Amino acid sequence: MFTVFCSIVAVFTVTKSTPPMLTVTVDAAPVRVIVGSGPSTLVSPEEGLWSIATGWEQGWPTGWRHAHPHAVETEGPWTIVRGQLPLDQGTWILSDRYRPEGGTIRCTRRFEWHGNAPLEHCTLSVRFCVLGTGSGVVLPGILYHGNPSGAKSGRTPVYVGKTGDEAFFEEHRFPMPFASFEWMMEGGVYGAALHTLPCPAPFSNRRDQWWSLGLSAYGGGTELALLSGPCASNGRHSVIKAVQPGFVEYPDAWLKVPPGAVIEKTFYLDTWTTPREGAGFQHAVQAALDLYPPLVTPDLPSFREIIEGKLRYAETRWLDRGEVAGFRKYPDKDTLVMGWCGQAEALGYALPLLAKHMNIPYGGERAQRSLDFLSKAAFFEGGFHTWYLPDKDRWERNEPLSQGQAMLCFANAIRNGRESGMDTGRWETFLRRACAFHADRIAQPDWSPHSTDQAFFIAPLSQAAALFEEPAWQTAAAKAGEVYAERSLSMREPYWGGTLDASCEDKEGAFAALQGFLALYESTGEPRYLEWAGHALDVVLSYVVVWDIDLPAGRLRNHAFKTRGWTVVSPQNQHIDVYGVLIAPLVYRMGQLRDDPRLKDIALIMYRNCGQLMDAQGSQGEQPQHTNYAQRGEVDDIDALRGGYVEDWTVFWITAHFLNAAAQFLELGAPVLE
Template sequence: MTTEPAPVLRLEAIDAGGTVVGAAAGTAGEVVAGPFTVDVTTGPPSAAGLVDVTLSVAVSAPFTGHLRLVAAVADAAEPWWLIPGLFYGENRPADCDRRFPRFEAGADDPAGMVSDHWSFRSDRAATPAAFAWGASGGTMIGTDETSPAGPTGVGLAHRGDVAEVHVVFPFREDPVTYYGSATPLPATSATYTWGPGGRVELRAVVATLPADRHAYAPILRALHERSRPLHPVTPWVTVPEAADIAAEGLVRWHYDPDPGVLLETVGFDREVTGGDGRPVDRQAMHVGWVSGIPWAYALLAHGRRTGSVPAVDAATRVIDFCCANLSPSGTFWGRWERAGGWTQSWTPIRGGLHARTLGEATLFLLRALEVDERATWAAAARSNLDVVRDRQRADGNLGSVHDAADGRVLSWAGASGLTWIAAFCSAARLDDDGSYLAAAVRAGEYYARFVEREFIHGAPEDVDLAPTSEDGYAAVMAYVALHRRTSDPRWLSLARRAADWMLTFRYTYNVRFAPRTPLGVYGFATRGGDQASPSNQHLHAYGLVCTRELAELSAATGDPHYRERADEALDCFRQLLATADGELNSYRGMITERYYQTECFQPKGMVLTLSHAWSAGVLLLACEQVIAGAGGSDG
């Protein structure tokens, strides 16, 4: 059991306009803060150090406003923050092109979304909790998404050398509201009128933390274990049925045999757009990531297992097309467009190819070679491996953006080269001189700094240098692969640390939806889904990409937690699948990319009415891995 003392707490009364009208410190007994009289009760610390706090709130006259519970840590001139899935350290690096909330000490630039204080609605967080660290220790506070006073909020603030985290009943969003755009919306809040004649019972949880930033891991695991029995997830279909639906979606809706591509997006509505869908369907294919070889590989594995000739033929043609069209620099291209053919990645750097996309395509090409040995595929894999190995910097950095024409590394920033580690480790049959493994080891040492700092960023092409769940997947796959090849315990330790960080993006509870929204009508359970990133605040299924690696990590550590979390993700995304044309206002096999669990991009409770190739592909991949014995769910 932890010996850390419980944090010192402060209660604040905030009026409807956001002004603090009363405040008082107190961890037990009766506390008066402005209009509130609060009986504060704290329980004994749990084995993980969690202290339950109950607030019994009364008022003598009606009051419309908020009650905020604050925990603070001193010696925090340079604080570190974590709100799971939502806020990581400074959150947005100063040189990140994408604009979303950023912390900076002493800053007050709401229009630029740079501030020294932030408050958010809780459903933006994968776990409604906020962590802060100073030089010698940290603190944490959390609550449930909803309360008797309405939807809750979480947040942070920096005052001199003091870092504060809070929960607030009901929520306030301050200094502005982020809605997915570079232009913020005005600050918003839920409203609640506290009335006399009774008490409102509110609950929170707090903890005192050591200086190690990774101290969040046992706390979040304990909160997940508390939450799991209260937030069930019921898949709609079995794993084999889900595989069949996803494979049909790839072949029926995304595959175009001329020239042999998996179109990235397909609209649910085929009547308004016309049969060919061209006004809304994205007539393009990335070589990896949102389309291309990874999902063709999943389709190939499915086709071989089930004897589906159409699936095998489609998968083979897509991989053939990618392998037959390498860039002048020797790697794959970034993406193909119907109007212009093969071209660069989604990067503002002219002629740039994104390292993560190239690495993921190469990794899954190597896996495809395990299913179907083809000389042209092997030659393409070797070309990609050779040129990226030869570009590696002496310190192990593999580069983030590469020039399509001459192979120069155009950017070394971020950690997008992580995916190449798994690719190099998977190329054992082609590694005649051991140079691929040597490159993987050097890269593993270099990128370890991102994992150890608890800030991994740069993986998706469209989110620049923001921290994302996809960075976590890449790190897990990289360090599990290194351990698989070398049995070095250092890599296993880094794999575990990376998995803990990745799981901060995974929802530990079921968001409450309005009953007439699509997600509310269908009872969609969010536990197991991942926040895409602090910049893209929607749930997505990309975490299924490392189903195999999480199972392998559990086997190597003897800790079932990681495999269980992989299973719950697969449970989550076996919901909301159209099993027949017309269901979910779509067609069988169409699978959305975005589930809107909070107010960002779209109103909470909606879904994006586009099927994405990667959404079907990653579900198919996880199902095939589980069926092959790499995962644990037998649904």
């Protein structure tokens, strides 16, 4: 048996990260490559370390041929494994080079085709197995423990983990490029991950064909794998999540490999023991932050440039009809909307704070008038309405998550307004009434929220409890925190439902929980709340793009667009957007509390990178398309989607979140205007 014991401290980590043990069983037949030990082990398949498909039938690779190593050697930190795979048309010369890196085992796999003719209908692979089974998979931005909530909508990938289940997606779809799996065995909880260095597949049959990453379930185990193009999901081969309603055919993703071709694929293997159910993916998220460290580059727009641009655009949305004053949701309608897509209340908090650091002569006046008017929102049996239609002089809509978001901005505005001498009387009357209503509702024994959306009430209730000395509101906030911790820390019900246009796992639901758990920690100092916040944070971070995805010709490539720091929306809506700028201050705050410079750096990148694509007026659209996806229901050419940009959806949150987040960064003392 050939065993390598590895120990290395990864750059940018807060604590030491020790790679798992690498073993090559040279004295056994067949020779296997093993990463880890005990139940927490990744092992190469029994049929062979290398597997290559030589045919294509019914939309999937066939004619699989396998090869075992015939030689093992070492060169410095590298363990090199070599083999051959003879075919009728020629011979594959194969090798793997393993070494410890960043708390993982890195491998570069090399395929050399020595044949007399091109090898058509070929599929290359990387395959490693664990003995665990079940749905405990995290494919960042795509699958969260099977997407149990999204499964009900029929619009998302799902994975149960029964024998035959498969989930493979293009690498460019992944914000963090890894497949993580968690399972329980022998009284413990274990985890394993396959990280990848994403790249297009050379000699591909399809235009813009990339390697695919995912997993499959077989009798008694689960296989983490890379394929050179084929995709699968929801019981179907050769499909991708290309439209909001569901899946589109993605056929013939095979290779035509010419004689003399050399193909290399780099990946990283990791295994670990998990402290509890639902925490396994967190190890993989932290490893991804080490493998793809956040780096701020000088070509990004500065905070000041972004803030000034967004202030210019905010002026175009200002509505002034005397007592009716505020920031319009749409460019062509006078509708005022609090929360989610409208964020009419956000600048009531942000403008006075920003005006202390920048020349915004109208800041205090517009903040005062907008919140004065919004304080008149009509209450009803579900709380308060968040939409105001000036032409009809009518308040409407029942949107709980929007109410929670609006209440937090009011609380922040009151806290800062009291200090700066603003007239907060109307705001306080409104917030008192809203908090009393929702605290009483949450306190009821039968309160059982449908999704994670009502976690948006935790932070405003906790903050208002201190502002108005109302301990019952803090009790309600704590109860809500307990409910969501019970539901989601195990990942049996991953955070979900944080938006109004999807019913599935999403980053906004995780953000709501992060915001709530962190508020409870800030108000009580109880360590368990910080631990809960860390769990929600890692779910949020799994939606953050940590690498610059290479893009084809198109609108995004025209601007040398960088994807780092943008966030995937959800398993249903598979584009990236700027929502992460509002989450970024909480990521920064967690970096302060944990003394983790990586989190501070990625928070700043989340803000600055999302300032790309602003036009001269300060406007930008919502939907850059980093992967094969469009929000519309039908597409004519799948390969034409990636690299596109939908700029005509410019609802006000795209502006307000930048200004709201900038104010929060300033309160945290972040170096954003230096």
